[in-house]
Amino acid sequence: MPSPSAVVRNVRQNHALEHATVHILSRMHAGVRMLGRSDARGFILMGALETDAVRCAVEEGLARLNGNEPWLATHPLCGTNLAAAALVLGGAAWAAVSLPARSRGLRLLRGALALGAVWPLAQQAGPLAQQHLTTTPEVRGAHLVEVRAERRGPLLVHRVIVAHDL
Numbered sequence: 001m002p003s004p005s006a007v008v009r010n011v012r013q014n015h016a017l018e019h020a021t022v023h024i025l026s027r028m029h030a031g032v033r034m035l036g037r038s039d040a041r042g043f044i045l046m047g048a049l050e051t052d053a054v055r056c057a058v059e060e061g062l063a064r065l066n067g068n069e070p071w072l073a074t075h076p077l078c079g080t081n082l083a084a085a086a087l088v089l090g091g092a093a094w095a096a097v098s099l100p101a102r103s104r105g106l107r108l109l110r111g112a113l114a115l116g117a118v119w120p121l122a123q124q125a126g127p128l129a130q131q132h133l134t135t136t137p138e139v140r141g142a143h144l145v146e147v148r149a150e151r152r153g154p155l156l157v158h159r160v161i162v163a164h165d166l
Contacts (some may be wrong), residue, residue, distance in 0.1 A: 002166075010164045012038045013142050014045040016073035016135040017162065018043040020061030023072050025049060028057070031109040042145075054158045055147045062139060070137035072091075074130040081126025089115055097124050141165035 002010070015038040022034055022045070034047035045054060065072055096114035097107045145161040 006164070006166070007040045009136070011038055012134060012136040013139045013164065014038040014040070014043050014162055015057065015135055016065060017139060017142065018045070018060050018160075019075040019078065019135065020065055020069075020072035021045065021054070021057045021160070022075055023054065024057040024064075029054065038142045040099050042160045045158045048156055049158065051147055051158060052147075054116065054160070055144070058147065058160055059146050062142060062144065065137050066141045074127060075080045075139035076127075077125065078130055078134075080130050080134045084125035084129040085122040088118055088136075089124045092118040 018038045021037060021043075023031070024114065025034060025047075025062045032047055032049060034045060034049070036045045043073075046123065049097050061072060065100040092114040093111045098112040101110065141164055143163045143165075145163050146159075148159045148161075150157055150159070
């Protein structure tokens, strides 16, 4: 059984590989909508894509991440961006409205001002979280094992299995 730190490393590597794969597929298949989710065993990719195209994109993504293209590890449409921005904005608003005030209107005004003040920080929180917490471009030791396709109702889901050297 892998250690907790190995599991975290595997998830971060798989998340980076998911992003690299989406970058490559988006370039090759403009207009195809995709959604991915990573875990310690690999990732799933939902979208109307051929299995061979997914397999080729995963292999290219691994090669390019290993070939020093770390920018592929992050993606502007990653859910981390939304989650991190929500945490920053929610925390600022909560802090602002929690301070004592003479009126509810003043609390709401303070909350709105706090949201405006931290908006630039909130926009940067997601990319920073991706770079330092949820992905790593260091994927040496990661190997593609298998890409399986299955239908889940109207969705075509590809399960990408990735092995990791210790």
